[in-house]
Amino acid sequence: MSRIRQHNQHLILEAASAEFAAKGFDATQTRDIAARAGVPKANLYYYFQSKENLYAKVLLGFVEPLLAASAVLRESDDPIVGLQAYIAARIRIAREHPHIAKVFSSELLLGARQLPAECRDLLYAEAQRNVECLRSWIDRGLLAPVDPQHLMLFIWSATRTYTNLGWQMAHITGQKKPRDADYRNAAATITRLVLGGVVPEVAQAKQPLMFAT
Template sequence: MMNPPPSPPPADDSAKGAIRQANEALILAAAERVFAGAGFGGATMASIAEASGLPKANLHYYFGSKQALYRRVLARTLDDWLVPTHGITPEADPRQAIEHYIRAKMALSAQRPHASRVFANELLHGAPVLGELLVAELGPMVREKAAVIQGWIDAGRMAPVDATHLFFTIWASTQTYADFEVQASAVLGTPSLAPEAHARATEHAVSLILRGCGLA
């Protein structure tokens, strides 16, 4: 009697980790699209699974529930928005640091508009899920970076501005191209914002804000 062929060796941890990261990325990208279009109430795990091309069981395996997946989408978006602020340090060049932040935020609006819309919709509903993260992470970050900007102002390295409200201005100037893309497209007479339109908008935002900061 012939022995059965040996079973293939189990995938090593690195391979499993790569598969998990790839699947999570697919799910999160799909969740951004579905939550942006249907809202939290209208979205279902089945519709997100269909959009991701993965079985519904995978969504529950990686994230547990729709609530947990929604929270992860919001937290990831906030984390990605905070990363570009790392360049705002006392020793940095003010013009370069602020320009980098504006360009990074504009790039995120172009690359992941659905994430921005999910975030905006959460805020419009009073941030029932995101509220704690805004207080625990966003608030301290803005205070820390506003203190850096105020230090630049006090040292005469840039024009006097309200260091805290400068962040609100940057957010409004950059996220509008994701949250209200349909409005901008209607005015520009295009079905959507093409890369060249985003490039034009980026240069406008950079120029306007830097001039307001006395850094043109």
């Protein structure tokens, strides 16, 4: 891929993410995406063929960091280390990819009707691996006997709040958008709530909690 092609595709994807995040798929116009990207409208169709294909590429661009975050969960055999790293990684995604995160969350809230089958398959397989990892820790007595599926759902919902509830977050913090400190505090708070509910006190005493994003 030539540098010019790669650069133009990046500009279009960034612009599309911002437009889809602000207006949703149906209300977004390709001419507005092209204008925001600073490229001719014809370039958008040359690189992506349709608005639907462009939307799918935006969604796929968020799936990749989600898969990387999930891999972090299973890198350590210690649930304290794994869960801390996983929560921090998911919060980091929300901080580094705010537009795509909002587009992805909105798509899920609408029933994932336009989520490409490729994305569905990847996310489903990764979710199953994560649940099995939690179940293994539970079976070995490293975590409290909770339902691993609902534990995973709780982590997902808690970390996704920072993309879904922008207005509410601004109202609570008094800031137009979350600051780096807000993301750090979010990771620390969610981690403390999760580990406080599922990790035995003895294990917590042996492995002090360290919060970072």
